[in-house]
Amino acid sequence: MATLRLRVNGETHTLEDVDGSTPLLWVLRDELGLVGAKYGCGISQCGACTVHVDGAPVRSCSLPVAAATGAITTIEGLADAQGELTPVQQAWVDLDVAQCGYCQSGQIMAATALLRNNPRPTDADIDAAMGPNICRCGTYIRIRAAVKAAAANLRESRT
Amino acid sequence: MSTLSYAGIGETVLAVNGELPATAQGVASVAKVDRREFLKLTGLAGGGLLLAFSLPRAAASGGPFAPNGYLRIDETGVTLYAKNPEIGQGVKTSLPMIVAEELDVAWRDVKVVQAAVDRRRYGMQFAGGSTAIPMNWEPLRRAGATGRAMLVAAAASKLAVPAEELATLDSHVVHEASGRKLAYTEIAALAATMPVPDGKSLRLKPRADWKLLGTRVTGVDNEALVRGEPLFGIDQTMPGMKHAVYAKCPAIGGTVKSANLDAIKAMPGVVDAFALEGNGNAGQLLPGVAVVAESTWAAIRAKRALEVDWDETDAGKDSWRAAEAEAERLAGESGRPVVNQGDVDAAFSAADKRIDAFYKYHFVSHAQLEPQNCTARFHDGALELWAPTQTPGSAINDAAGVLGISPAKVTLNQTRCGGGFGRRLYNDFVCEAAAIAQRAGVPVKLLWTREDDMAFDLYRAGGFHRFEGALDSDGRVSGWRDHFITFTNDGRRPVGGGSLGPGVFPAGLVANVRCEQTALPWQHRCAAWRAPGSNVFGFVVGSFLDELAAAAGRDPLEVLLEVLGEPRLLRPGNPRSLNTGRAAGVVKLAAEQAGWGRKLPKGRGLGLAFYFSHAGHIAEVADVSVSADRKVAVHKVTVAADVGPIVNLSGAENQVEGSVVDGLSTMLGLSVTFENGRAEQSNFDQYPLLRIPATPQVAVHFVDSDHSPTGLGEPALPPLAPAVCNAIFAATGHRVRTLPISMEGYSA
Ligand code: FES
Ligand code: FES
Numbered sequence: 001m002a003t004l005r006l007r008v009n010g011e012t013h014t015l016e017d018v019d020g021s022t023p024l025l026w027v028l029r030d031e032l033g034l035v036g037a038k039y040g041c042g043i044s045q046c047g048a049c050t051v052h053v054d055g056a057p058v059r060s061c062s063l064p065v066a067a068a069t070g071a072i073t074t075i076e077g078l079a080d081a082q083g084e085l086t087p088v089q090q091a092w093v094d095l096d097v098a099q100c101g102y103c104q105s106g107q108i109m110a111a112t113a114l115l116r117n118n119p120r121p122t123d124a125d126i127d128a129a130m131g132p133n134i135c136r137c138g139t140y141i142r143i144r145a146a147v148k149a150a151a152a153n154l155r156e157s158r159t
Numbered sequence: 160m161s162t163l164s165y166a167g168i169g170e171t172v173l174a175v176n177g178e179l180p181a182t183a184q185g186v187a188s189v190a191k192v193d194r195r196e197f198l199k200l201t202g203l204a205g206g207g208l209l210l211a212f213s214l215p216r217a218a219a220s221g222g223p224f225a226p227n228g229y230l231r232i233d234e235t236g237v238t239l240y241a242k243n244p245e246i247g248q249g250v251k252t253s254l255p256m257i258v259a260e261e262l263d264v265a266w267r268d269v270k271v272v273q274a275a276v277d278r279r280r281y282g283m284q285f286a287g288g289s290t291a292i293p294m295n296w297e298p299l300r301r302a303g304a305t306g307r308a309m310l311v312a313a314a315a316s317k318l319a320v321p322a323e324e325l326a327t328l329d330s331h332v333v334h335e336a337s338g339r340k341l342a343y344t345e346i347a348a349l350a351a352t353m354p355v356p357d358g359k360s361l362r363l364k365p366r367a368d369w370k371l372l373g374t375r376v377t378g379v380d381n382e383a384l385v386r387g388e389p390l391f392g393i394d395q396t397m398p399g400m401k402h403a404v405y406a407k408c409p410a411i412g413g414t415v416k417s418a419n420l421d422a423i424k425a426m427p428g429v430v431d432a433f434a435l436e437g438n439g440n441a442g443q444l445l446p447g448v449a450v451v452a453e454s455t456w457a458a459i460r461a462k463r464a465l466e467v468d469w470d471e472t473d474a475g476k477d478s479w480r481a482a483e484a485e486a487e488r489l490a491g492e493s494g495r496p497v498v499n500q501g502d503v504d505a506a507f508s509a510a511d512k513r514i515d516a517f518y519k520y521h522f523v524s525h526a527q528l529e530p531q532n533c534t535a536r537f538h539d540g541a542l543e544l545w546a547p548t549q550t551p552g553s554a555i556n557d558a559a560g561v562l563g564i565s566p567a568k569v570t571l572n573q574t575r576c577g578g579g580f581g582r583r584l585y586n587d588f589v590c591e592a593a594a595i596a597q598r599a600g601v602p603v604k605l606l607w608t609r610e611d612d613m614a615f616d617l618y619r620a621g622g623f624h625r626f627e628g629a630l631d632s633d634g635r636v637s638g639w640r641d642h643f644i645t646f647t648n649d650g651r652r653p654v655g656g657g658s659l660g661p662g663v664f665p666a667g668l669v670a671n672v673r674c675e676q677t678a679l680p681w682q683h684r685c686a687a688w689r690a691p692g693s694n695v696f697g698f699v700v701g702s703f704l705d706e707l708a709a710a711a712g713r714d715p716l717e718v719l720l721e722v723l724g725e726p727r728l729l730r731p732g733n734p735r736s737l738n739t740g741r742a743a744g745v746v747k748l749a750a751e752q753a754g755w756g757r758k759l760p761k762g763r764g765l766g767l768a769f770y771f772s773h774a775g776h777i778a779e780v781a782d783v784s785v786s787a788d789r790k791v792a793v794h795k796v797t798v799a800a801d802v803g804p805i806v807n808l809s810g811a812e813n814q815v816e817g818s819v820v821d822g823l824s825t826m827l828g829l830s831v832t833f834e835n836g837r838a839e840q841s842n843f844d845q846y847p848l849l850r851i852p853a854t855p856q857v858a859v860h861f862v863d864s865d866h867s868p869t870g871l872g873e874p875a876l877p878p879l880a881p882a883v884c885n886a887i888f889a890a891t892g893h894r895v896r897t898l899p900i901s902m903e904g905y906s907a
Pocket of ligand 1: 038039040041042043044045046047048049050059060061062
């Protein structure tokens with residue numbers, strides 16, 4: 001049991017008496033009330049729990065909280081201070097991607113990380129970046145379309 | 160009173176999910192039961208919906224305008240209530256759209272709220288059998304039209320003009336002659352004092368006037384979803400809540416002999432640990448050990464450290480290998496007759512060619528992405544639940560039964576469900592949460608781990624079919640035999656989704672048909688899985704028909720159209736039965752759109768299949784490449800569907816795309832095998848759901864028809880597997896007779 005400092009969505013949280021081996025996912029959900037990241041498998045197979053650590057997508061179900069020393073971003077931290085959605089989130093709404101929606105937080109985090117480094121992803125890039133994320137409802141066709149739509153919007157807003 | 164109605168729901172769901180045949184007449188008779196039951200429950204028969212639902216209080220106070228349970232308008236805006244559980248099938252958006260169309264409210268002005276569970280007000284509330292649209296279509300249209308009529312009456316009185324001079328548009332009543340218009344929000348209070356119009360005088364919009372229905376509307380929860388808001392069952396929390404897990408014997412029927420409870424209770428974060436006996440009903444509460452902890456992780460860790468000595472004297476010994484051997488042995492014998500039409504023996508003796516084939520498919524799991532969970536608070540003899548369930552009414556009754564309290568003492572809050580696929584028709588997880596909350600004396604959120612979910616699913620049962628087909632000298636299908644080896648949980652009836660009905664394809668289409676079945680005992684419970692029955696029967700009959708066409712040396716398209724025959728309703732007078740004209744229509748449309756008959760390179764082929772389920776007529780053509788080492792690439796699936804008018808085009812296309820992906824995912828590589836009474840797969844590393852790289856293109860074509868609309872959550876799934884397997888045959892000449900096809904060496 002230790003005291004840990006966790007930087008999440010720009011805020012620093014001090015957590016007393018936390019077992020450092022606790023997966024980051026459960027600290028986010030149970031201790032910080034950030035339930036956007038989901039539990040699907042607990043073994044890095046489905047991607048429902050995807051968050052960013054220093055901008056890179058990680059499976060928070062399998063990352064011990066003690067190892068989460070970087071800046072963490074969850075889906076709750078994507079929209080700006082005024083609540084404006086990011087182009088990725090907006091594309092997900094515009095294209096009506098979700099069915100049950102349970103996987104979509106993880107999908108959006110994976111897509112956001114992809115587009116940060118790659119403004120013009122090919123289908124193969126999308127396969128590689130989104131491959132770790134399962135959608136049991138089978139919304140992959142729209143996920144691909146939304147990634148492309150968001151990429152186009154991002155490129156436009158940067159020019 | 161409520162017992163009766165909820166029993167009704169239970170029966171309906173069972174019926175929808177397998178006790179009745181999956182084809183034409185099964186669905187038709189379900190629809191009949193539903194309709195009758197629904198009318199009885201809601202008093203709808205005489206168009207009296209709104210009288211039954213009207214709230215006299217509103218009229219008396221001139222307060223918010225809420226003439227029925229589906230809409231509420233006050234000076235601040237318009238709220239529509241979504242009655243049924245949202246499991247990803249889109250009803251939280253599509254059902255309110257039906258109200259909005261008739262109410263003539265602008266969709267952007269609408270706020271949609273999940274309705275409370277209230278049988279008196281809403282009748283049956285459940286997600287199953289693709290029934291939400293057909294069951295609610297008329298009532299919701301009438302609910303909206305009633306609202307509009309009362310708003311018009313209010314405007315007429317306020318403007319002192321005859322109601323006939325008024326029109327409605329985008330949340331306003333408009334008096335064109337004088338150029339005046341009134342917002343619904345302005346006249347809501349006055350509308351609440353207007354008499355509720357007689358159901359018979361209500362005029363519903365002709366289809367030509369629809370503005371919202373048939374358009375693409377994004378899901379009402381989408382913005383909250385992309386922000387990560389707490390919509391799901393697993394996201395619920397309350398003050399003082401603890402986290403619970405529940406360990407059960409992996410072989411069904413095992414009981415708790417002893418467990419290291421003291422050691423568990425001493426673990427950090429653990430609040431309590433105790434054994435529960437179960438209530439003797441495997442569908443409700445199995446015996447097990449509960450751990451209650453301060454956090455989810457403390458609970459999961461404790462469960463891993465838990466050592467339970469199970470008494471397996473009476474536990475099941477389910478074995479897939481043994482079942483397979485037994486089925487192969489039984490296949491040549493005869494079973495209980497289900498269909499016997501014409502003179503099958505004569506057809507076979509007169510046949511020019513006889514074809515014999517043995518098909519099998521494995522058990523599969525629902526694997527809905529949100530594992531089972533339920534939050535429960537038991538206080539002062541009353542139970543409050545937050546549950547992602549497809550059958551809230553049954554959940555209330557089951558939980559009340561387990562706790563020994565009246566259902567009137569149970570409140571259930573509907574949460575969004577992270578997938579359902581039929582798993583959440585069954586409320587074992589709700590019963591467990593209720594029992595643990597009662598015993599622990601604190602509110603708990605029970606979470607099943609993925610491993611729990613896969614070990615205690617109500618599986619889609621495996622099965623075996625021995626087919627024989629007869630072809631006459633013209634190459635026509637003249638005889639058909641199927642001996643189906645299925646499973647039974649209770650030793651009497653086949654499991655849900657594991658029973659051929661009298662209407663199974665091609666009964667009623669081919670002159671001489673005999674289907675028989677035999678059920679093997681099985682302990683792990685099996686039940687509805689998306690398009691129950693149809694999801695496997697579609698595969699075997701669609702594949703075997705293709706085999707017969709190949710044996711006759713004929714084009715499968717031609718043979719399928721010949722079997723469908725002249726346009727007719729298979730059950731005259733029942734509009735929800737197979738309509739061979741609509742069937743032929745989608746078959747031709749899919750074939751045409753996919754370029755049926757075009758020349759393809761070696762190793763590439765098109766496969767066609769049609770299946771009718773849930774009153775939906777759907778044909779699919781798969782375009783597939785197969786490499787020498789049996790790597791399969793599904794390039795494109797062309798779907799033609801006739802389900803009547805489309806409510807939400809975006810949602811409808813999404814359901815079809817999802818059904819194709821689900822069908823492909825399941826047929827390619829998913830199975831749960833059992834040995835020594837235990838499921839052998841426990842998580843997604845052993846249950847490889849399809850991922851984005853293997854996803855095909857999907858082209859969806861809806862037939863624009865005026866038949867009454869039906870649901871799309873299920874019927875686009877059954878034709879997928881036979882279409883792909885028939886394409887593999889077209890590409891390679893190899894006939895696949897096992898699902899998943901990975902069992903025959905194929906991979907994606
Ligand atoms: S829950 Fe983390 S990958 Fe599935
Ligand atoms: S939308 Fe349901 S799991 Fe992806």
